[in-house]
Amino acid sequence: MKDQVKKWLESGTVDIFLGMKMVDGHPLPHAFTLGNISDLEELVPGTVRYPLETFAAELAAENPDARIGLAARECTQRALNVLSLWNQAPTDRIETIKLNCCPSPLKEHAACSYLDPPEAGLFKKHFGIDNAADPEAVARFEPRERFSRWMYEFQKCIKCYGCRNICPVCFCEDCSLEHKDLIGTGQLPPEAPIFHLVRAVHMAGRCIDCGLCEEACPADIPLRLLYRKVNAVVDDLFDYRAGEGEQPPPFNIIGERPSLEPKPMENGSACPQR
Amino acid sequence: MECKFVPSVCSYCGVGCGVLFKVVDGKLTGTLPLKTHPVNEGRLCVKGWNIHDFVNSYLRLKSPLIRAFGRFIKTDWEEAIKITSDRLKDIVRQHGPDSVGVLVSAKMSNEENYLAQKFARAVIGTNNVDHCARL
């Protein structure tokens, strides 16, 4: 990777390369340029993830001529895909070097902070929702029990907005989560489950399942699972999976008409059950 | 176009979470949790997430102010310290040392807190020392 980045910087393929650099034992995001090319010695794949694609999109927006390189895991690539479909990142000016993340003997550089999630405690297992559970397992709880388990999770929220702040595909200038008529502002704890459901609705067809939100959540709420669920609904209704392909997202209502038609229903059900 | 990521410690409370500042062209534009910091392990509270806002706030105090004639007047540190010490001396002389309390901070270093209590006990002569965690 180092040689490739060096070649890119020297040939002007990119003006700046966003990757991770080891600083005093901490892998930190770093902007490599021709000016600090000796820093490339410390370029590492990094075991932790920061939303590098967000930094790239911001830099690209502020510098209309800059070409940006990016160390990209699979989630980074999905995020770039979504950002480009929403016109938030000029992918023609962003070059990526692909990094591995899934563990396999063939991919020795596999490294992702998500591969080793902490185990849920007993109380959480009994009354809440295990972050490592899959949507089907959660769907098997009785509706009332499921609701109370989700509410147990939501009421822990300290409204830090970390989930929104770190999300690579959250880019709106005006955020519904700060709208005083939708969500009480200046009020703690936030109204549950409205706060979380508003965010969940906005992640439908947009969340690329990177898990950064859950990693940033001080209350250990299984956010990734929640957004997986809403994405499953979008997949059922529109046959759409965020981060894949070139199709515009179903809820992009800018323009003449909604960009996607619902897929044909089976047995007349408007909302397929999962 | 210059972009830097600077690790630091949150300046709000005594926990001292690790933060990562994003600095673009010399201006602080964003704060992120430091993922590998042993204290916060990649999480922050709402204050920590918004440090860049107060650093860049136009309301931020950048020099000492003295209240005189009902208004705040800008001054330099030398004068501010002189006026403060004169006033403190006056108060101690008139009302005794126990009319003064010293409030320290969980955000200061051990040594600074030590100095502050030394100042309270040895210079002013009072045991009225407390800190922000009990306010």
Ligand code: SF4
């Ligand atoms: S997993 Fe969380 S941080 Fe990642 S895209 Fe989805 S909502 Fe955003």
Ligand code: SF4
């Ligand atoms: S990161 Fe967790 S605690 Fe913070 S606002 Fe989001 S759900 Fe709430």
